[in-house]
Amino acid sequence: MTSTDASAPVVELRAATRTHGSVQVLAPTSLTLHAGGAAAVVGPNGSGKSTLLRLVAGADEPTSGSVRTLGLPAARARLRRREDVTLLLDGLPTYRDLTVAEHLQLVSSAWAGRHDLAGVAETLAAAELDRVRDQFPAELSSGERQLFALATTLYRPARLVLLDEPEQRLDSRWRTVARRLVGRALDAGRTVLVATHDSGLRDDVAARGQVLELAEPGRR
Numbered sequence: 001m002t003s004t005d006a007s008a009p010v011v012e013l014r015a016a017t018r019t020h021g022s023v024q025v026l027a028p029t030s031l032t033l034h035a036g037g038a039a040a041v042v043g044p045n046g047s048g049k050s051t052l053l054r055l056v057a058g059a060d061e062p063t064s065g066s067v068r069t070l071g072l073p074a075a076r077a078r079l080r081r082r083e084d085v086t087l088l089l090d091g092l093p094t095y096r097d098l099t100v101a102e103h104l105q106l107v108s109s110a111w112a113g114r115h116d117l118a119g120v121a122e123t124l125a126a127a128e129l130d131r132v133r134d135q136f137p138a139e140l141s142s143g144e145r146q147l148f149a150l151a152t153t154l155y156r157p158a159r160l161v162l163l164d165e166p167e168q169r170l171d172s173r174w175r176t177v178a179r180r181l182v183g184r185a186l187d188a189g190r191t192v193l194v195a196t197h198d199s200g201l202r203d204d205v206a207a208r209g210q211v212l213e214l215a216e217p218g219r220r
């Protein structure tokens, strides 16, 4: 399989593990996602969901087994295929003096030429963020900040979307909005890997793909 193999799975874990010191925080895990596929990663706190996403993002490397993203070892894919992966793992880096709308405009400008997603106004409306469009990140509530992070992450035209608990800090109404935004990404044929504790989001993704259940620490 070469770096240009377009038929390669978008995500492929083969018996991937991660150990910190003497503690195995990710038991051997395998997963294959082809283009347009989706998987919800579920499991209790500490079961390794974020660890798995970090491996797929190339932000960390497996202790054993392999993790390939876009046909490359994930760490190499991270450097060479930046434009193809968008991720919400540790919050969204923001500029304190750019408004919510200006962040989206920045993303759109940065990817001009291949950005075929909806306009900023429509995207803010879909995320129910129009009301805060002219506010700065520091002026947002924690739930607004999370929805802003999700909407901005999804506004990159990358074909692989990695989301770590996009529902966090959202109330039930905004969780529905978050589910709708993830659903739109799936409708657009993007490949989505999402770690979640939200049963609704898990079910949405399960209906379109698969569920990967990680075992509780101590029960591996």
Ligand SMILES: Nc1ncnc2c1ncn2[C@@H]1O[C@H](COP(=O)(O)OP(=O)(O)OP(=O)(O)O)[C@@H](O)[C@H]1O
Residues within 6 Å of the ligand: 020, 025, 043, 044, 045, 046, 047, 048, 049, 050, 051, 052, 217
């Ligand atoms: N750098 C590290 N050093 C040591 N242990 C770590 C490190 N990073 C993660 N862990 C441990 O790995 C385990 C899995 O963590 P991870 O964040 O992947 O779980 P999670 O399933 O995402 O949990 P949650 O649902 O609480 O977000 C945890 O027990 C955590 O303490």
